[in-house]
Amino acid sequence: DVKVTQSSRYLVKRTGEKVFLECVQDMDHENMFWYRQDPGLGLRLIYFSYDVKMKEKGDIPEGYSVSREKKERFSLILESASTNQTSMYLCASSLWGTRAGANVLTFGAGSRLTVL
Amino acid sequence: AQSVTQLDSHVSVSEGTPVLLRCNYSSSYSPSLFWYVQHPNKGLQLLLKYTSAATLVKGINGFEAEFKKSETSFHLTKPSAHMSDAAEYFCVVSDLVKGYSTLTFGKGTMLLVSP
Numbered sequence: 001d002v003k004v005t006q007s008s009r010y011l012v013k014r015t016g017e018k019v020f021l022e023c024v025q026d027m028d029h030e031n032m033f034w035y036r037q038d039p040g041l042g043l044r045l046i047y048f049s050y051d052v053k054m055k056e057k058g059d060i061p062e063g064y065s066v067s068r069e070k071k072e073r074f075s076l077i078l079e080s081a082s083t084n085q086t087s088m089y090l091c092a093s094s095l096w097g098t099r100a101g102a103n104v105l106t107f108g109a110g111s112r113l114t115v116l
Numbered sequence: 117a118q119s120v121t122q123l124d125s126h127v128s129v130s131e132g133t134p135v136l137l138r139c140n141y142s143s144s145y146s147p148s149l150f151w152y153v154q155h156p157n158k159g160l161q162l163l164l165k166y167t168s169a170a171t172l173v174k175g176i177n178g179f180e181a182e183f184k185k186s187e188t189s190f191h192l193t194k195p196s197a198h199m200s201d202a203a204e205y206f207c208v209v210s211d212l213v214k215g216y217s218t219l220t221f222g223k224g225t226m227l228l229v230s231p
Contacts, residue, residue, distance in 0.1 A: 004159070040125070042206065042223040043160075090159060103148050103210040105219065107159035 003027050004108040006091050012114045019078040021111050023091030030096030032074035033058075033105065034066065037088040046089075049074055050096060081115045088112050118143040118209045122222035130230050135179075135194040137225045139207035142188060149190045150208040151181055154224075160206065166190065177201070202229045 007022040025032065033048040035058075045058030047066040055066050063085060067075045074093075078085055089112075092105040123138040141147060148167045152160040164175025171183040177200075181192045190207060207222040 040223060043221040045219070092160075103219070104150070104162060104165060105160070107152075107161070109159045110157075 003106050004091055004093055006089075006108040006111045008111050009109065010112050010114075012116065013081050014116055015082060017081050017115075019081050019113065019115075021076040021078075021089055021091075021113070023074045023076070023108055024072055025074075025091075025093040025106070026072065027093060027106065028071070029093035029106070030071070031094045032068065033092045033094075034064075034074065034076045035090045035092065036060070037090055037110070043090065046076065078113075081113075083115050086113060086115045118145075118147065118211055118218070118220050120207050120209050120220050120222040122205075122207050122225045124225050125223070126226045126228065128228040128230065129197045131199055132196050135192070135197045135201065135227065137192040137205050137207075137227065139190045139192065139222060140188055141190060141207070141209045143209055143211060145211050148210040149181075149183060150210065151175065151179070151190075151192050152206045152208060153203050154206065155203045163192070163205070197227075197229050199229050199231065202227055 004025045013019050031050050034046045035043040037043050044060050046064050047058050049055045049068040065077045088110050090110050091108040094105050119142045121140045150165045151163040153163050154160045163179050164173045166173045166183045174180045179194045183190050204224045204226050206224050210219045
């Protein structure tokens with residue numbers, strides 16, 4: 001029944017390392033999103049993608065990049081991890097367009113990243 | 117620009133008593149509004165959504181919310197709290213632009229339920 005899968009639940013990395021967070025969805029959704037969640041700040045959008053190879057910056061894209069080579073997979077990349085990127089990262093997907101349910105997100109379970 | 121304010125960062129109730137989680141929003145358009153719930157170490161799950169149909173929306177697990185345009189509110193309620201309701205709740209406003217949603221999340225309300 002799993003619909004959005006994040007490959008790693010817990011990661012510990014060192015400052016300066018390159019970090020890949022992978023997300024796969026099996027619902028044939030066009031839109032995919034990466035959020036970070038921090039206590040007291042709610043969810044903040046990092047990047048989203050509405051099609052293969054397409055991406056849009058969200059509210060806090062600095063220090064991150066993304067890749068969407070296949071419709072079902074959306075990767076978040078931290079080129080050089082820093083301690084202020086320690087956070088919970090949530091992937092989500094949704095349908096494209098104005099169809100019913102197009103703005104309903106399905107979330108993965110999250111990846112908790114600690115940067116030392 | 118749209119925004120969401122969840123008026124309480126924490127709400128404590130006793131099991132069996134009513135739950136009220138407050139949310140106010142602002143939006144330039146006719147918004148869609150959602151409540152999501154997050155249990156510890158889990159992703160977010162959709163509780164209910166308002167998309168300009170009935171103003172009283174029923175969701176899962178006995179929760180419901182009422183859209184009040186005049187008050188720009190979308191408060192979440194439940195008549196009787198259960199221990200399993202302890203979680204963090206997020207109010208979300210959405211505007212569908214160019215085929216994808218611009219979602220704005222509130223900062224969350226932690227619901228604590230005591231026996």
